[in-house]
Amino acid sequence: MRFLRAWIAAVLLSVLGYLLFVVTGSDSGAVAYPPLRLFGELTQLLGIPKLFQLVHQVFGLGQGGKIFAFTGVSLLWLGGLTVLGGLWRGQIAGLIAFVLMLIFTPWYVALGYGIAFWFLLDAVNALLAPRSRVAVAGASTSNPSTPNPSTPNPSTTVRAGRTVTAPGQPVIGQPVTGQPDATRRTTTALLAAGGAAIAGGGLTALFRSGGETAPAAAVITPGGPLPFGVTPVSQWYYVSKNLEPFDPKVDGAKWRLKVSGMVRTPQSLTLADLKKFSPVTEERTLACISNPVGGPLLSNGVWQGFRLSELLKAAGVQGGAKYLIWEAADGYTESLPLGRALEDDVLLVHSLNGQPLNVKHGFPLRVLIPGRYGMKQPRWITGIKLSATDEPGYWVKRGWSKAAEVELLSRIDQPQEISPLMKAGEASFIRGIAFFGDQPITKVEVTVDGGKNWKTARLIAPRTKHAWTPWELPFTPTAGSYQVAVRAFSGSVAQKEAEADALPEGATGYHHFIVNVS
Ligand SMILES: Nc1nc2c(c(=O)[nH]1)N[C@H]1C(S)=C(S)[C@@H](COP(=O)(O)O)O[C@H]1N2
Numbered sequence: 047m048r049f050l051r052a053w054i055a056a057v058l059l060s061v062l063g064y065l066l067f068v069v070t071g072s073d074s075g076a077v078a079y080p081p082l083r084l085f086g087e088l089t090q091l092l093g094i095p096k097l098f099q100l101v102h103q104v105f106g107l108g109q110g111g112k113i114f115a116f117t118g119v120s121l122l123w124l125g126g127l128t129v130l131g132g133l134w135r136g137q138i139a140g141l142i143a144f145v146l147m148l149i150f151t152p153w154y155v156a157l158g159y160g161i162a163f164w165f166l167l168d169a170v171n172a173l174l175a176p177r178s179r180v181a182v183a184g185a186s187t188s189n190p191s192t193p194n195p196s197t198p199n200p201s202t203t204v205r206a207g208r209t210v211t212a213p214g215q216p217v218i219g220q221p222v223t224g225q226p227d228a229t230r231r232t233t234t235a236l237l238a239a240g241g242a243a244i245a246g247g248g249l250t251a252l253f254r255s256g257g258e259t260a261p262a263a264a265v266i267t268p269g270g271p272l273p274f275g276v277t278p279v280s281q282w283y284y285v286s287k288n289l290e291p292f293d294p295k296v297d298g299a300k301w302r303l304k305v306s307g308m309v310r311t312p313q314s315l316t317l318a319d320l321k322k323f324s325p326v327t328e329e330r331t332l333a334c335i336s337n338p339v340g341g342p343l344l345s346n347g348v349w350q351g352f353r354l355s356e357l358l359k360a361a362g363v364q365g366g367a368k369y370l371i372w373e374a375a376d377g378y379t380e381s382l383p384l385g386r387a388l389e390d391d392v393l394l395v396h397s398l399n400g401q402p403l404n405v406k407h408g409f410p411l412r413v414l415i416p417g418r419y420g421m422k423q424p425r426w427i428t429g430i431k432l433s434a435t436d437e438p439g440y441w442v443k444r445g446w447s448k449a450a451e452v453e454l455l456s457r458i459d460q461p462q463e464i465s466p467l468m469k470a471g472e473a474s475f476i477r478g479i480a481f482f483g484d485q486p487i488t489k490v491e492v493t494v495d496g497g498k499n500w501k502t503a504r505l506i507a508p509r510t511k512h513a514w515t516p517w518e519l520p521f522t523p524t525a526g527s528y529q530v531a532v533r534a535f536s537g538s539v540a541q542k543e544a545e546a547d548a549l550p551e552g553a554t555g556y557h558h559f560i561v562n563v564s
């Protein structure tokens with residue numbers, strides 16, 4: 047019972063904290079949500095390459111790892127508070143919670159939650175605890191051989207302002223009937239059920255987004271084919287360090303892009319101010335470093351924005367500056383050597399496929415750097431800091447590549463890897479895309495016999511040098527089993543054949559699978 051009450055208090059604390067977090071705006075770092083902080087700390091641990099690999103080997107790929115991590119965190123958080131509240135009364139439990147939370151939250155958050163837990167626990171105990179000798183005796187008779195050390199001293203359960211004997215309650219000292227107060231029981235049940243419903247509902251909401259979300263650290267199993275042209279926003283791949291409901295919802299009216307650090311004229315720009323830079327529209331492919339060979343974590347879109355170099359010119363970069371540090375509304379950070387940042391292919395974009403960026407994909411402004419994986423390109427940016435020293439980015443600190451330059455890749459989309467369908471004697475094509483960031487694809491080869499023979503595919507010229515290159519090879523199969531694979535070239539650079547996991551530098555190896563034709 048004590049543990050049930052502690053659990054109720056823990057759930058109430060979590061729900062109230064979450065409401066506070068939402069009301070104060072998830073993009074203000076001032077009021078953090080401790081379970082999320084804990085999640086951040088744990089993913090930092092999971093970013094340790096060996097540990098990451100292990101978790102994914104044990105728990106499978108894709109969404110599994112993230113759900114595992116979040117479930118673990120929830121258990122740790124709710125379980126931890128429940129144990130504290132079950133063993134100690136409010137003041138002590140709150141104090142211990144405060145001290146433990148100092149490990150992963152700022153002191154003022156830890157303090158607030160410590161105090162809140164103290165009061166909530168006392169309140170829940172006062173409301174629901176047995177408050178007469180009879181009830182206490184009842185608790186111990188039901189378990190006579192193991193006196194419960196956490197059962198409060200009967201005298202302390204009688205609280206000021208509460209009547210000890212309510213109508214219908216057994217009189218103190220009377221023999222135990224084993225019948226706890228029905229009202230209290232109902233209240234407990236209702237509160238517990240409500241708490242469970244809220245906790246359950248919350249968790250469901252968190253994962254409603256289904257198989258789409260994955261940390262940069264996640265590996266996803268190959269999915270359906272990619273549309274070869276522009277990826278509709280609704281089908282655009284999505285990866286975030288945040289659980290999707292916690293992605294920052296930036297208020298466009300209040301938003302400012304701050305340029306600070308080693309600049310002559312620090313800037314604070316509104317969305318309207320961005321219009322003064324010359325507009326650039328370009329089709330570009332974006333890929334996640336955790337995309338496995340043949341995986342779905344890459345998309346191709348038409349972006350609209352302006353050149354970072356123009357903004358930096360306006361701010362006037364000082365002599366000693368060597369790095370550009372990105373700041374984002376979700377606390378994500380990344381950095382880029384200044385030399386790369388000044389090249390005129392680095393864009394700040396506010397639109398995708400003719401629409402303003404939506405929340406998921408970075409409203410109001412995100413970074414595009416050709417030749418680098420998505421992790422180098424923050425969304426929801428709020429600041430650009432010029433610095434003499436580098437600051438490793440969010441995923442870099444968690445074991446991922448520092449430069450995150452894209453690997454030369456190619457993939458087969460038709461037939462699909464999952465349930466490949468080809469009919470004997472029917473004239474068809476093997477199709478797919480190849481991509482090498484800012485470098486051109488010059489040749490794509492396809493084998494249908496496990497690599498004994500390679501045929502050159504026809505390339506469909508990409509509309510821009512930063513978009514993927516579609517390719518196709520006519521193929522009229524006869525009945526049988528085919529080991530198909532693809533490999534791409536960029537001038538003298540050949541796609542790596544050696545298979546490597548996505549962590550830490552991005553996956554390599556040929557996309558290959560078996561097609562049975564009948
Ligand atoms: N602020 C912020 N920017 C971010 C991330 C993030 O978690 N927070 N994730 C990065 C990663 S790992 C990738 S692959 C891309 C994904 O962008 P998309 O979901 O719009 O495709 O955003 C990048 N930018």
Ligand SMILES: [Mo]
Pocket residue numbers: 261262285333334335336419420421
């Ligand atoms: Mo990513």
